[in-house]
Amino acid sequence: MKIRVVTMGRHYHETEDLPEFLELQEQASLDQAIERLRQLLPPGVDFPGSCLIALSGKHVGSIDSHSAVPLSDGDELMLLAPVAGG
Amino acid sequence: MNLSPAEKERYARQLGAGVLSEEGQLNLRRSTALVTRVGGMGGPAALMLTMAGVGRVIIAHGGDLISPDLNRQVLGSEAVIGQPRAPHFADYLRSMNRFVEVDYVDHEPSDSEALELVRKSNIVLSCPPTFAERLRLNRAATEAGIPLIDAAQWGMTGTMMVVRAGLTACLQCVYPQPPPFEEFFPVVGAISSAIGSLAALEAIKILSGTGHPLFGKMLTYDGFQGRATTMELTRAVDCPCCGNL
Numbered sequence: 001m002k003i004r005v006v007t008m009g010r011h012y013h014e015t016e017d018l019p020e021f022l023e024l025q026e027q028a029s030l031d032q033a034i035e036r037l038r039q040l041l042p043p044g045v046d047f048p049g050s051c052l053i054a055l056s057g058k059h060v061g062s063i064d065s066h067s068a069v070p071l072s073d074g075d076e077l078m079l080l081a082p083v084a085g086g
Numbered sequence: 087m088n089l090s091p092a093e094k095e096r097y098a099r100q101l102g103a104g105v106l107s108e109e110g111q112l113n114l115r116r117s118t119a120l121v122t123r124v125g126g127m128g129g130p131a132a133l134m135l136t137m138a139g140v141g142r143v144i145i146a147h148g149g150d151l152i153s154p155d156l157n158r159q160v161l162g163s164e165a166v167i168g169q170p171r172a173p174h175f176a177d178y179l180r181s182m183n184r185f186v187e188v189d190y191v192d193h194e195p196s197d198s199e200a201l202e203l204v205r206k207s208n209i210v211l212s213c214p215p216t217f218a219e220r221l222r223l224n225r226a227a228t229e230a231g232i233p234l235i236d237a238a239q240w241g242m243t244g245t246m247m248v249v250r251a252g253l254t255a256c257l258q259c260v261y262p263q264p265p266p267f268e269e270f271f272p273v274v275g276a277i278s279s280a281i282g283s284l285a286a287l288e289a290i291k292i293l294s295g296t297g298h299p300l301f302g303k304m305l306t307y308d309g310f311q312g313r314a315t316t317m318e319l320t321r322a323v324d325c326p327c328c329g330n331l
Contacts, residue, residue, distance in 0.1 A: 009240060058317070078317065082265040083271075084265070084268075085215055085239040086123045086128065
């Protein structure tokens with residue numbers, strides 16, 4: 001299956017080179033998708049534990065704590081590193 | 087009490103089909119909004135609420151204005167550098183609309199102060215730099231049972247979420263632990279103003295009873311890549327802030 005990847009939020013420039021689309025085996029899990037993305041990050045860069053995860057527009061938790069939702073072909077996986085700033 | 091002729095003249099461009107009804111404008115006039123802080127995002131938000139005619143705007147912001155603030159803090163000016171922000175920002179807001187009462191708090195409110203301020207208000211616009219303060223305002227708004235709009239930014243990106251505790255995810259449902267604080271975060275003033283103005287628009291919609299507020303959603307704008315998305319937020323059943331509602 002193929003999913004779209006969107007990263008944004010704090011330190012967004014560090015994930016700029018991630019691919020827009022990710023090819024995964026059928027029935028791949030959310031954790032497998034995140035692990036694949038982690039392997040593609042530059043050395044020393046990682047998603048923070050508080051990074052929010054949304055699957056096709058629905059919030060499913062954070063890197064540290066999320067539901068084991070199944071992935072489907074065409075899903076959009078958004079990873080949002082929390083921002084504050086005043 | 088109806089709008090006076092002077093008020094009708096002032097708000098002529100925002101009264102009518104697709105914008106506010108006269109009743110909606112009166113609802114704004116009867117409302118109090120708390121905006122904390124009033125820097126990059128809260129400043130434009132407070133300005134838009136004042137110009138729109140929210141009856142009372144309470145701002146909270148401590149410290150003195152410094153030169154680097156002026157890439158985004160629209161309530162400041164060169165003349166105010168080195169002086170306390172809150173009274174000057176309040177004066178500027180007052181200068182923009184004689185029909186609006188503006189009060190200020192010149193420091194970061196404590197837990198008890200936040201709750202006291204929130205209880206005087208109909209809505210909270212949360213725009214501080216730390217999650218500790220955001221979560222404090224979220225707790226106060228939850229306890230007082232009023233809506234909260236949380237606006238945040240980093241670099242050229244921003245997020246905004248609209249909370250109605252008990253009915254939608256609250257800030258603590260989304261961030262059970264405060265994410266790390268970064269004191270010298272980068273930011274371009276244009277994103278601050280954009281996110282602050284959108285937060286004000288949501289507040290105006292909620293207070294006036296107009297349109298469809300983004301309750302339970304997080305709007306994200308990635309100005310670096312040029313894309314906007316909306317995320318539907320999920321309540322945490324065990325949330326220590328709103329789980330019992």
